[in-house]
Amino acid sequence: MKHALFLALILPILWSSPGAAQYDTVGIIKAVSGKVEIIRDGTVYHASPSVPLMNQDVVTTGKTGFAGLLFKDGTVITLGPESEFKIETYIFEPRDDAYFFNFFMEKGSLVYNSGKIGKLSPKSVRLNTPRATVGIRGTRFIVDLQ
Amino acid sequence: MIRYFFLFLCLVLLVSCAPKPKGAKVILLPQDNQETGAVSITTDKGEIVLDKPYAFVSPGGITVQKANPYQLNLEYENLFSNELEKPLPAPQPPLPPIKNRFTVFFEFRTLDLVPGSDKVLREIISRLESDPPLGVRILGYTDTVGSAAANMTLSAGRSNKIANLLTSPQIRFKELEIRAYGEHGLRVPTLDNTEEPRNRRVVVELY
Numbered sequence: 001m002k003h004a005l006f007l008a009l010i011l012p013i014l015w016s017s018p019g020a021a022q023y024d025t026v027g028i029i030k031a032v033s034g035k036v037e038i039i040r041d042g043t044v045y046h047a048s049p050s051v052p053l054m055n056q057d058v059v060t061t062g063k064t065g066f067a068g069l070l071f072k073d074g075t076v077i078t079l080g081p082e083s084e085f086k087i088e089t090y091i092f093e094p095r096d097d098a099y100f101f102n103f104f105m106e107k108g109s110l111v112y113n114s115g116k117i118g119k120l121s122p123k124s125v126r127l128n129t130p131r132a133t134v135g136i137r138g139t140r141f142i143v144d145l146q
Numbered sequence: 147m148i149r150y151f152f153l154f155l156c157l158v159l160l161v162s163c164a165p166k167p168k169g170a171k172v173i174l175l176p177q178d179n180q181e182t183g184a185v186s187i188t189t190d191k192g193e194i195v196l197d198k199p200y201a202f203v204s205p206g207g208i209t210v211q212k213a214n215p216y217q218l219n220l221e222y223e224n225l226f227s228n229e230l231e232k233p234l235p236a237p238q239p240p241l242p243p244i245k246n247r248f249t250v251f252f253e254f255r256t257l258d259l260v261p262g263s264d265k266v267l268r269e270i271i272s273r274l275e276s277d278p279p280l281g282v283r284i285l286g287y288t289d290t291v292g293s294a295a296a297n298m299t300l301s302a303g304r305s306n307k308i309a310n311l312l313t314s315p316q317i318r319f320k321e322l323e324i325r326a327y328g329e330h331g332l333r334v335p336t337l338d339n340t341e342e343p344r345n346r347r348v349v350v351e352l353y
Contacts, residue, residue: 030230068230078229089294091330095241096285096349098331107168109222111175111229114183124330130167131206132189139183140175141196142222145168146205 025052026090027071034081035062058086061108074115075101080144083108088128092117099124106130109144169205172196173213178232242281242353246273250308252346255291255300257307260343267311270350279318281353284309286326289345290338298328308348 029036029051036047039058045051047059053069059079061067067079073092079085084106091100094116101117101124114136117125125136129145172187176199184197191208200213219226248270251260259267274280286305288297305324313322334344 031228033228066224066228068228070230070233074233074235076230076232078225080225080228089330091327093325093327093331096325096327096331097333098285098287098327100330109225111222111225113177113229113232115232116235123335129170132170132172132187134170134172135186135188137184137186138181139185140177141185142171142173142175142225144171144173144222146171 024054026055026087027053027069029053029067030070031068034065036065036067053087055087055090058084060084071115073117075117076113078111080109083110085110101125104128105143105145107145109142111142113140114138171202171205173202173218174199244351244353246352248350249347251343252304254341257303270312273352274312274317279320281321282319283323283351285349287331287345287347288329289342290329290336290340294329298326301328302326304348308350
């Protein structure tokens with residue numbers, strides 16, 4: 001009986017893992033040069049063009065590495081050498097009025113060029129770094145961690 | 147005593163050897179379409195807004211400076227030469243036309259529906275019982291009180307609750323999609339940590 005009750009509680013949760021799903025594709029690697037890797041669930045993958053990007057992915061570049069990331073809303077991010085960049089939460093669902101783009105840059109440099117998400121819901125776009133948070137209102141800029 | 151001093155020394159060494167977190171230099175660039183956007187940089191020293199092309203702020207800086215475009219192009223030559231062209235917006239796939247859209251609302255930070263929601267649910271069920279089977283999307287949202295992660299869980303609970311209330315052996319679906327957006331889909335835009343009954347909702351779309 002106790003088990004049945006437990007199952008009744010847990011089943012709805014198992015039955016579906018509602019989206020903004022972690023394994024939704026949020027963008028792709030569009031271009032790479034030099035050493036570029038993706039760390040997903042603790043596993044390191046070699047990044048090559050057209051590899052899909054997902055929430056929680058960490059993209060790293062080597063000493064001479066560059067990586068061009070293209071997101072669903074058209075945002076383009078180019079990472080410079082020795083960068084470490086994490087897609088914390090990326091939600092772009094215009095149909096459901098849901099937008100959120102939160103990423104974390106541990107080190108390195110990047111050029112950010114906003115897509116639609118910056119225009120639609122500017123408060124929802126944030127780039128976190130160890131010592132500064134950059135709020136983005138539809139624009140193009142460089143972040144260089146020194 | 148000497149032992150304590152030694153421990154203290156080790157601690158100081160450890161702290162000073164740990165890599166210092168990097169400060170951010172942020173430089174606003176002109177865009178191809180000539181529109182000027184803006185970025186705000188928030189540090190422990192406060193907030194700075196850059197809204198003019200080539201405005202920049204140094205790591206840990208508190209004043210806005212203006213970069214020399216020529217020098218900037220030299221300094222970041224490699225980054226710029228590797229920068230991706232912004233693609234043309236991809237055509238959106240056509241969406242199935244939505245026949246009905248219903249919204250039910252929830253009490254503050256709970257899975258409890260507000261009074262009067264039964265009527266809406268009964269209406270959805272009677273639509274679902276009609277032939278042929280319909281496609282259903284169930285979308286859960288919260289207001290901005292609480293952490294983003296907790297709200298993601300709460301909105302998933304709300305979506306699942308509605309899904310459970312709408313499913314029964316008598317009802318056939320063409321498709322059923324359950325999604326949760328936490329505090330990332332506000333119907334009424336608010337600041338963080340703001341109670342807003344109209345944002346605590348589940349939307350049910352039938353198509």
